[in-house]
Amino acid sequence: MTKRQIPQVIQEANVFINGIGYLGVTKNLKVPNLEFEMVEAKGALSTEYNTGMLKATEMEFKISRIDKNQFLALGLNAYSNRIPFLFKASIFQSGKGDPVPFSMAVTGDFKSFEISEFESGKEIEVSIKLSAHFLDINIDGVPMVVKDVENMICVIGGVDYMAKVRSNLGE
Incomplete structure (x- = not known):
């Protein structure tokens, strides 16, 4: 018999920008989906097969503060260099003792920057x-x-699935 899994709870999550700027506590953090490209095989019994390629990764977060680091990052990111974001959270699970850390580092291009009314x-x-x-x-x-x-790196659960592809391409 399998033991019942106790739900985990995010106690709080902080957002940092460019290695130095603390943006505050995130109100909402959407961890990116890992979604694969699929190819469809048509026939009497059609199906889809995984291509081994991940789709573009998008993420979104919300914070309750306007900060000059946000605008600086927006400008630097769009016109000269990508700015890294770091998200740190505490995950609690009842009956499991101490909460465990969650961290997510993200670098990419701004898609949108929206300030509420x-x-x-x-x-x-x-x-x-x-x-x-x-x-x-x-x-x-x-x-x-x-x-x-x-750098064509895709490590999931400790396995680098792009290592052979990089080798095949001579990289």
Whole structure:
């Protein structure tokens, strides 16, 4: 008999930018989906097959503060260099003792930067969407996913699935 799994809870998540700027606590963080390109085989019994290629990775987060680091990153990112974001969270599971750390480093291109409508007495909300070219997700200090588009690296669960492809291409 399998033991019942206890749900995990995010206690809080902080956002940092460019290695130095603390942007605050994220109100909402959408960890990117890992979605594969598929090819359809048509016939009497059609199906889809995995191509071994990940689709473009998009992520979104919201924070309750406007900061000059956001605007600096927006400009630098669009016109000169990609700016890294770091997300750090604490994951708690009842009956499991201490909470474990979650971290996600993301570098990519800004897709959108949206500031909520100003309303007296209402909390500010800044929504940022990124197309992630680099993604590094760790839970309890263990690497879960590393996706590095520019260096053709795709590590999932500790296995580099692009190593043979890089070798085949002479890279």
